[in-house]
Every structure is written in C-alpha cells, then in structure tokens.
Amino acid sequence: MKNPSLSSVPASSPAKAAVLRSRAKPAATAAIACILGLGGMLTLTGCDSFSKQTADAWAVTYEIEVQGTSTELIGAVSYDKAPSRGEDSSSVTAGDVSTTKLADSKDSAVWKVEAQVTAQKRAAVTGTAQPGSIASCRILLDGVREISKNTAKPGEPVSCSADTPAFQKK
Structure with missing residues (x-):
C-alpha cells in the first residue's frame, strides 16, 4: 500500500x-x-x-628597538600575522614606521605591534634602522615570553623569526 x-x-x-x-x-x-x-x-x-575558530592562537608582540643618532623612524618594517584564528601567518607590510622614545634613554626608541598567530605557525618581524643607528628585534608571546631576539649591524636590516609553540595540554 x-x-x-x-x-x-x-x-x-x-x-x-x-x-x-x-x-x-x-x-x-x-x-x-x-x-x-x-x-x-x-x-x-x-x-x-x-x-579553525577554536584553534590555539598566541597574542604575539613584535618589537623593534633602535639606538643611535637617528631613532625617529624604522624603515621597511614587515611582520607575520594570521588573518584569523587557525590560519597560516601572512606577511603584513607596515613600511616606514614612527617610534616612541624610551623614557630611560635619550638615544633609544621602540616600535611595537600586537598580532594573532596560530600555535605552531611562523611569527616573524623585520625592519631597518636609519644610518647611524642599530636595530634590535624581539618576539614575545602574550607580551612576556621571548621566543626570538636579534641585533643587526648599524644601518642594516634586523630580523627575528620563530615557530610559535604548541599549547600545553592539561
């Protein structure tokens, strides 16, 4: 039926x-x-x-510090950033960036930016000090844990890069 x-x-x-x-x-x-x-x-x-939306991701702080006679600008700055949680990092071109003078030193200044990077993905920053200045870079996880540090010769580009670690599972 x-x-x-x-x-x-x-x-x-x-x-x-x-x-x-x-x-x-x-x-x-x-x-x-x-x-x-x-x-x-x-x-x-x-x-x-x-x-992807629930993937582990780090809050990454990129820093470039310059010391010397010309510390107002850092040239050719770029850094890696995940477009969204769970994605691979891609490069962001910031170009020439202004710095902030450090309170404890008259000949030092710093540029900082925060970005999201998925765990176990690449984090990188690069920039060039002006002639007569030295650039150093650092990559920090959650603003505290340093995972990369480097210093360049005067007037030369500085680069830091590292793969961000996996989160510890409880």
Whole structure:
C-alpha cells in the first residue's frame, strides 16, 4: 500500500506531523554531529571552519628597538600575522614606521605591534634602522615570553623569526 501524499493529509493530522518529524531527524542529527565533531564529520559536513575558530592562537608582540643618532623612524618594517584564528601567518607590510622614545634613554626608541598567530605557525618581524643607528628585534608571546631576539649591524636590516609553540595540554 502506498503512503498518502502529504498534501492530501489534513494539516492537523497526527500522521502528517509524524512524517514531518521523521524528515527533520537526519538534518538535526547532522547538525549535532557537526557541532560535536563526531567521527570525522568535521570535514565531511563542512565544519572545518569550526575547528579553525577554536584553534590555539598566541597574542604575539613584535618589537623593534633602535639606538643611535637617528631613532625617529624604522624603515621597511614587515611582520607575520594570521588573518584569523587557525590560519597560516601572512606577511603584513607596515613600511616606514614612527617610534616612541624610551623614557630611560635619550638615544633609544621602540616600535611595537600586537598580532594573532596560530600555535605552531611562523611569527616573524623585520625592519631597518636609519644610518647611524642599530636595530634590535624581539618576539614575545602574550607580551612576556621571548621566543626570538636579534641585533643587526648599524644601518642594516634586523630580523627575528620563530615557530610559535604548541599549547600545553592539561
């Protein structure tokens, strides 16, 4: 015996309600699996963006300090930044940047920027001191933990780079 067409079943019929509920179950099950990430469903159901949004990422501070006779500008500055959580880093060209004088030294100044970098991805910064000045760079995780440091010769480019570490699992 054939199932009656839903259009021929009255809207208030318990039979029509049961058919509609049974049709909704596969969609609901797929949505729940996507949210929970069960059994490899992440990539099969298009939920890969969910895993990227919850990926571990570091707050990275890039610093370039200059010392010498010309400390107002740092040239050709670029640094790595993840476009969003879970993504690979890409280079941002900042160009020539202004520095901030350090309070404890009349011949030193610093430029800083914060960026997000996914755990286990590359973090890098580069810049060039003006003639007569020396540039040093550092990369800090969460503003505290130093993962790279370097100093260049006067007037030459300085570069720091490191792969950010994985988060420790508890």
